[in-house]
Amino acid sequence: MLDLDALMARETRSAADLEALLAPEGSDGSTAGINLEALARASAALTLRRFGRTITLYAPLYLSNFCVNPCLYCGFSSRQEVTRATLTEDRIRTEAASLRARGFSHVLLLTGEDRRRVPVSYLERAVDLCREHFAHVSIEVYPMARDEYARLVAAGAAAVTLYQETYDRDVYAAVHPGGPKADYDARRAAPIAAAQAGMRGVGLGFLLGLAPWRDELRRLWMHAQEVQRASWQTRLAFSFPRLRPAAGGYTPSHPVSDAELARMIFTLRLMFPDAELVLSTRESARLRDGFLGLGVTRMSAGSVTTPGGYSGKSAAGEQFAVHDTREPAELAAVIAARGLDPVWKDWSEAMTEAP
Numbered sequence: 001m002l003d004l005d006a007l008m009a010r011e012t013r014s015a016a017d018l019e020a021l022l023a024p025e026g027s028d029g030s031t032a033g034i035n036l037e038a039l040a041r042a043s044a045a046l047t048l049r050r051f052g053r054t055i056t057l058y059a060p061l062y063l064s065n066f067c068v069n070p071c072l073y074c075g076f077s078s079r080q081e082v083t084r085a086t087l088t089e090d091r092i093r094t095e096a097a098s099l100r101a102r103g104f105s106h107v108l109l110l111t112g113e114d115r116r117r118v119p120v121s122y123l124e125r126a127v128d129l130c131r132e133h134f135a136h137v138s139i140e141v142y143p144m145a146r147d148e149y150a151r152l153v154a155a156g157a158a159a160v161t162l163y164q165e166t167y168d169r170d171v172y173a174a175v176h177p178g179g180p181k182a183d184y185d186a187r188r189a190a191p192i193a194a195a196q197a198g199m200r201g202v203g204l205g206f207l208l209g210l211a212p213w214r215d216e217l218r219r220l221w222m223h224a225q226e227v228q229r230a231s232w233q234t235r236l237a238f239s240f241p242r243l244r245p246a247a248g249g250y251t252p253s254h255p256v257s258d259a260e261l262a263r264m265i266f267t268l269r270l271m272f273p274d275a276e277l278v279l280s281t282r283e284s285a286r287l288r289d290g291f292l293g294l295g296v297t298r299m300s301a302g303s304v305t306t307p308g309g310y311s312g313k314s315a316a317g318e319q320f321a322v323h324d325t326r327e328p329a330e331l332a333a334v335i336a337a338r339g340l341d342p343v344w345k346d347w348s349e350a351m352t353e354a355p
Contacts, residue, residue, distance in 0.1 A: 058106035067112030069179035105345035144191035149197035159201030169221035209252025
């Protein structure tokens with residue numbers, strides 16, 4: 001069996017290490033694989049060593065829900081009859097000011113995938129506007145070419161998140177029956193292009209529930225290695241978006257249990273000691289609180305998944321139903337009560353400026 005203390009002392013990780021961490025426990029309680037409690041302890045120790053007691057808080061800001069892709073599982077899908085909206089510059093300013101007033105200094109800008117409604121020039125302007133309010137602006141939009149990512153880096157974007165959704169090509173084709181997103185290889189190449197373009201952070205992940213999670217995690221590990229080879233300076237982040245109710249009522253074929261989610265989080269912490277691990281408001285308050293101090297280093301709070309929903313009511317359709325509905329200050333208080341430090345700002349451009 002894998003020696004967890006020896007693994008944490010090493011600087012390198014292998015495919016054999018990954019397999020040992022993924023091995024399931026015996027159904028009779030035997031340790032065919034490493035038991036979950038041992039993984040939790042190791043993950044907590046390694047997280048404390050690399051990140052201290054900090055949990056970074058961020059907010060997602062949806063700019064548009066227009067989308068040309070007929071994905072089967074998404075509330076923004078072109079198959080859905082939902083009210084569509086794209087924020088004007090004035091609305092972006094208003095939304096940003098509302099989030100800043102709640103304490104946030106990290107914001108993630110999201111859109112559906114429609115280049116006609118949201119061209120790169122629009123995203124450049126949105127990043128520029130948000131840089132007036134936030135120290136850290138990241139994006140989660142459609143895949144781009146390297147030169148387009150470079151434009152967003154120049155505008156002030158610090159990181160990009162792009163889920164492959166599923167690494168199983170057959171499943172991918174089935175749930176993405178048309179539109180630009182049907183191109184599996186283009187989507188897989190985009191995070192590598194972002195790293196090469198100078199993004200300081202690249203976030204990866206897959207939708208939990210589309211395919212067997214162990215198979216997905218193996219392919220995610222390989223994908224992450226490719227991103228690291230493209231730019232060793234780029235910091236990786238991993239998210240765990242478990243499928244939640246959305247317009248259309250898609251039912252996942254391979255639902256992921258809480259225990260499986262936990263093993264996934266602990267495994268990625270042990271395989272990538274310096275990566276950010278992100279847990280969003282897709283999950284319940286109880287579950288998110290349970291992961292505090294065990295490996296997760298970044299959490300969203302007070303999330304709204306419709307364009308324009310922070311500064312007032314919005315009729316636009318949501319991407320998915322939020323599960324943890326607590327206000328940011330409430331989550332921050334829970335984090336502090338656990339002996340951890342809620343961090344609203346942990347990076348500034350001034351840190352990288354030459355003296």
